[in-house]
Amino acid sequence: MGKLVDEFNTYRAKMNDKILGSDNKVMKRLYGLDTLTYQEGALSSKVKEMLGLATSMVLRCDDCVKYHLEKCFEQGVTTDEMFEILSVANVVGGTICIPHTRRAVEYWEELNNSSKL
Amino acid sequence: MGKLVDEFNTYRAKMNDKILGSDNKVMKRLYGLDTLTYQEGALSSKVKEMLGLATSMVLRCDDCVKYHLEKCFEQGVTTDEMFEILSVANVVGGTICIPHTRRAVEYWEELNNSSKL
C-alpha cells in the first residue's frame, strides 16, 4: 500500500478501537448501523458505496472520501466511473468541492498504483 | 399529477424562465452543465440520478430532493431502492435528515399515486 493509504488506515484503526473500547453504546450501535447500511439489498453494495462517496464529497469530509474511495475501489469502480461520481458531487456541491477532489484523485491514484505491485 | 408535484413544477418552470431570461451567462452555463452532468456515461443516468438524490438529501435541499425524486421515478427506481438511497443519506448525514426524509416520502408517494391514474 502507498503512504497516504497506510497512514489513513493505521490511524483510523487505532482510533476506532479506542471509540469502540469506550462504554458508549450509542457510538457502538452507530458503527454497527454504518456497516449494515452498505450491505447488498435492493441496491448493490457497489452502488451504495458510490452514494457514500458522493455524499462524503458534497459534505467535504476528506477522510470519509478516502474511506469510500477504498470501498469503491474494492467494488471494482473504474477510474471513469469514479470521475463521474466526483463530477456529480462537484456540480451539486460547487467549486468548493474542488480542493477535496484534488485530494481524492491523489488518493485514488495511490490505490491504483498499490494494486499493480 | 398531484398537488405537491404540480406546484413544485409550475413554480420551478416559471422562475427558471426568469433566470435564463436574464443576461447572466454564468447562470445559463451552469444550467447547461447541470443537464450534461446526468447524461449516460461510464455510469448510467439512473445511477447518476441516485447520486443526485443522495447528495441533495445530505445537503438537505427539499426542492433538489423533489427534483431528483422525479428523475429517479422516471428512471424506474423502485420504492425499496428509493428507501435505500435515503437510508445511506440519513446515516451519512444524521438524524438532521429525517424531516427532509418525511417530505421526500410524501412526495414520492404522490409521484406513485399520480402514475396509477
Next chain:
Amino acid sequence: MGKLVDEFNTYRAKMNDKILGSDNKVMKRLYGLDTLTYQEGALSSKVKEMLGLATSMVLRCDDCVKYHLEKCFEQGVTTDEMFEILSVANVVGGTICIPHTRRAVEYWEELNNSSKL
C-alpha cells in the same frame, strides 16, 4: 396545543409511520438509535436534549429545532435557559441562525401558552 405544535406533530407522526412501515431496516435502526441517544446516562436527558436543540440550531433544521424545543420543554428547561442555548448556537453558527431563532422563539411561546390552558 397550539396550531404550530399540532400541525408539526400530526405531520411528523403520519410520515414517521410511513417510514417505519417500509421494509427499510437501516431507517428503523436509526430511529431506535435516536431514542437511545437521549436516554439518561452519564449526562441527564435534560442536558442531552439541550445538546440536541443546540446542534439542530447550528445545522439550521427548523423541524429538528421544534422537536427538541418540545423535549426541552417537557424536561423543564426554562425560558432563560432556552435563550442561552440559542445564544450559544447563534454565536457558534453566526447570524445565519437568526431566522431560525425567530421561528424557535415563536414555537417556544406556543408551547408555553398551551401549557397554561
Next chain:
Amino acid sequence: MGKLVDEFNTYRAKMNDKILGSDNKVMKRLYGLDTLTYQEGALSSKVKEMLGLATSMVLRCDDCVKYHLEKCFEQGVTTDEMFEILSVANVVGGTICIPHTRRAVEYWEELNNSSKL
C-alpha cells in the same frame, strides 16, 4: 410593498422584538454586532451588503437572502449586479443553490415592482 416583502418584514420585526425583549445579553450584542458589520469602512456598505447576500446564498438561508436583497436594493445594486452576485454564489456553492436563487429572483422582482408604484 408587495406581499412577500410585507410578510417577511412584519414577521421579522415582531419576532426580533421578542428576542430583544428577552433578558439575553448575548443575543442583544449579536444584533448590535450585526448592525456594526455592514457600516461604511474600508469597504462601502454597498460592497458589504453584496458580501452579505453572497454568503447568505451559499449558506442557503432564504430569509437572510431576502434581508440582504432589500439592503442591496436600497444601496442601488442593479439587477445585472444582483445576478452576478448570485452567479458567484451558485458556482461556489453548486446547483444546490438554484432553488434558493429562484426564490431570490422572485423577491427581487417584487422589490423592484413595489418601488415603481
Next chain:
Amino acid sequence: MGKLVDEFNTYRAKMNDKILGSDNKVMKRLYGLDTLTYQEGALSSKVKEMLGLATSMVLRCDDCVKYHLEKCFEQGVTTDEMFEILSVANVVGGTICIPHTRRAVEYWEELNNSSKL
C-alpha cells in the same frame, strides 16, 4: 502539556494576537462576544461548554472541537460525559462526524495524560 495541545495553543495564541492587533472592530467585538457567551448564567459554564463542543462537532470544525474539549476538561467533564456529548453529535450529524470524533478522542486522551504528570 502534550504535543497536539501545545501546537494548537501556540498557533492559536499567535494568530489571535494578529487578528486582535488589526484595527478591525467587528472581529474584536466578536471575540468579546464569544467570551461572554460561555459565562455563568441561567446555565452553568460547564453546560455551555458542552453545547460549544457538540455544536463544533456537528459543524465539523476540528480546531473548535479542540478548544471546547479543553474548556470541558477544565470544567470537570468526565470521559463518559465527553463520549455522550460526542454521541449526540454523531447521531444528529451522522457518520460524517466520525473522523472528527477520532481526532477529538485523541486530543482528549492527551489532555488527560498531561494532567496526570
Next chain:
Amino acid sequence: MGKLVDEFNTYRAKMNDKILGSDNKVMKRLYGLDTLTYQEGALSSKVKEMLGLATSMVLRCDDCVKYHLEKCFEQGVTTDEMFEILSVANVVGGTICIPHTRRAVEYWEELNNSSKL
C-alpha cells in the same frame, strides 16, 4: 514566494492537471465556468474575488480561501479591506469561522511579505 503559498500552488497545479487530463467533460466545463465567473462584468473582478473569498470563508474551505486571498491580493485588496471581508464572513458564519480566519491571516501575511522581496 513563501512556503505556504508555494506548497499550495504546486500541489494545486499538479492535481488540476490530473483532473483536466482525465476524460471527464463535466469537470473540464466546471473549471471553465469557474474562470468565467470572476471576469469583469456588471461587477468588477475585484468585487467578485471579494465575494469568492467571503463565500469560501463561510463554507470554511481553507484551500478556497487561500486561492481567493491570492486573487484579492493581485486585485489590490488592502489589508483593511481583507479584514472587513473576513469580518462579514465571521458574523454571518459565526465563531466556527475563527480557526479558518487564523489560517487566512497567516496566508495573507505571507503573500504580503513575499511581494516586498
